Structure formats: C-alpha cells, structure tokens
Amino acid sequence: MTRYILRRLLQAIPLLFIISVILFVLMQNMGDPLATMGGRTVTRSADRERLSRLLGLDKPIYIQYLYWLAGNDWAKIDQDGDGVAETAGTRKGVLRGDFGTSLVNRGVPVTKVIGDRLPNTLLLMLAAELVIIGGAMMIGIYSALHQYSTADNVITTTTFILYSMPVFFFALVIMYIFAVNFKRWGLPYLPTVGMFEPEAGKTIAQVLWHMVLPVATLSSIYFAAYSRYIRSTMLEALGKDYIRTAKAKGLPRSEIVYIHALKNAALPIVTVVALDLPFLLGGAIVTERIFAWPGTGRLFLDHVSRSDTPVVMGLLMMIATAVVLFQILADVLYAWLDPRIRFK
DSSP states (O other): OHHHHHHHHHHHHHHHHHHHHHHHHHHHTTOOTTTTTTSSSOOOHHHHHHHHHHHTTTSOHHHHHHHHHHOSSSOOBOSSSSSOOBOOSOOOOGGGTOOOBOTTTTSOBHHHHHHHHHHHHHHHHHHHHHHHHHHHHHHHHHHHHTTTSHHHHHHHHHHHHHHHSOHHHHHHHHHIIIIIIHHHTTSOOOOOSSSSOTTTOSOHHHHHHHHHHHHHHHHHHHHHHHHHHHHHHHHHHHTSHHHHHHHHTTOOHHHIIIIIIHHHHHHHHHHHHHHHHHHHHTOOHHHHHHTTOOSHHHHHHHHHTTTOHHHHHHHHHHHHHHHHHHHHHHHHHHHHHOTTOOOO
C-alpha cells in the first residue's frame, strides 16, 4: 500500500504541472490585471507601463509562467525603464511555497488572502457535509428497507424535487419563509447575511445561527443525490448471496444491514464523496454570494472578475491538489472496506 501511495503521488506531479500550465494560459486571456490594478479607477498609461515592467507582464507568457512557478532568482527585469535590468524584488515561486501577492489587496501575500477565508469555508462546508452524509445515510437505508412503501414514494418524490431545484431558487425560497415571513409573523427568524451581527460579535452562537440557511441550501441538492445513491447501492447489496446466507444463519437484522450490507454498499459512495470534498475548499460560489458568507467561493468570484491572477491560481491549484489527494484517500478506503481489493 505504501508503494502504491508513493507511486500515485509521483504520478500527480506531471499532472499538476499540466493543470497549472492550462490554468495559467486561461487566466492570461481572461482579462487585464492592470485595468484598475485592484482599485476602482482606471490605471493611467504611464502607470500601466511602469507596472507592466515591474510585474513582468511585458514578458512572453512562458517567461511569466516560469516567474510564477520558480520565482525571480533567475530573472532580471528593467523596473525603471533605464535600460538596466534589475531583479524585481525577491520571490521564491510556487515550487517553494510562494504564490506571490494579490493585485486586488495591494501586495498582501496570496497565502494570507486565501488563509483568511479558508477557515470560514471549511466551517460551512464541513457542517453541510456532515448533514448531507448523516441524513442521506438514514434516509437512503430506510428507503431501501421499505422499498415501494408510501414513505419510500414520498421520499423519492421529495428528493427528485430537491435535486431538480436550482440552488439560488431554493436559497431565495427558504430566505423568504424563514427570514422574511417569520419576522413578519413575530417568530424567531433566521439571519440571511454574514457570519454574525456586528453588535453581538463573532460568538459561537452567532456563527451557528447564521450557518443554518447556508448549510440548508448547500445540503439540499447533495442530500437528494446521496440518498438516491445509498438507496440503490443498498438494494443491490441486500440482494446478494452473502446477505441471504447471513439471514439463514440467523444473524441480527441490524448486523446484516449496518455491517455486512452497508460496508459493501458504501464503495460507490466513497467515490462520490471523494470527488465532492476537494471542491468544498473552493467554496460554494452561489451560496456564499447570496448569503454574503466570507469564504473562498466568494473570494474566487471577486478576484476572477478583476483578473487577480495570483489569487485565482492559488485557489485553483489548491483545489487541483486536493482532488489528487482525496482520490488517493478514496483508494485507501476501498481496500479497507473491501478486503478483496489489493494495491501493488
């Protein structure tokens, strides 16, 4: 297993390199980072020329990529236009953990810009994932054990409605019901923006209270999809010969369902969760935008619209790396759930 993990990690290096090249080229063609230089006013022509030389944006795109990847220890840039090349500051490059500085935040390191928002996204996304997995497991197993019953038909209809409903529409509906109407009716209503009320401060109670609507919005679609996956895989597992053998031996129903059947039915779910979890790091753009949640999804939207290449590249490479690592983790879980699976 250790040899397999090391081989997968080594295989990920050229993959991440190719991804970084594609993303960098796309970002260079998405907009002009010097149009406003992170501000609200148009950059003057003289300043544009100076900034272009200072940031190395007047160089060919492959030089700019090397600068982003390996830093500027090797590069000499004419900063003041006097014909003499100087080193444009000191930057170690992505290979040594330096993702550069944000253009929008005027010199703030990319790692700090992302690091300030990442805990907020993880808090929201992990809470949503716990609700999704826990609720979907209970609903999916119950539907599989009561196939074609009235409850199963009601659950199936509800999950299909939730799955087909756009995220922004579901968010607006629950905001209208639990915030607008509850306030009108004199009931305790849920907040719709931010992480806490300024006058109350950032307390645990405030954060949890403000998480209710965003978590419900994020959970709606995934909850519907996961519960259908679990129902179908559980039905398939319950029809296997080893389940009939376990019943013939007189094993308790709970042991048959939650140990023998669920352990094998969980394999396809592991794949789905492993693909979804990395994107939690990137945040939920629509949900965070609607509820003004200060996470990485909202950060991505704000910075990509202003062509802040260092921050956007940092976010995208973080997601790409997480995808690789979680896929390796999924393979390890396969071997644990199914002893027949062996990796060499």
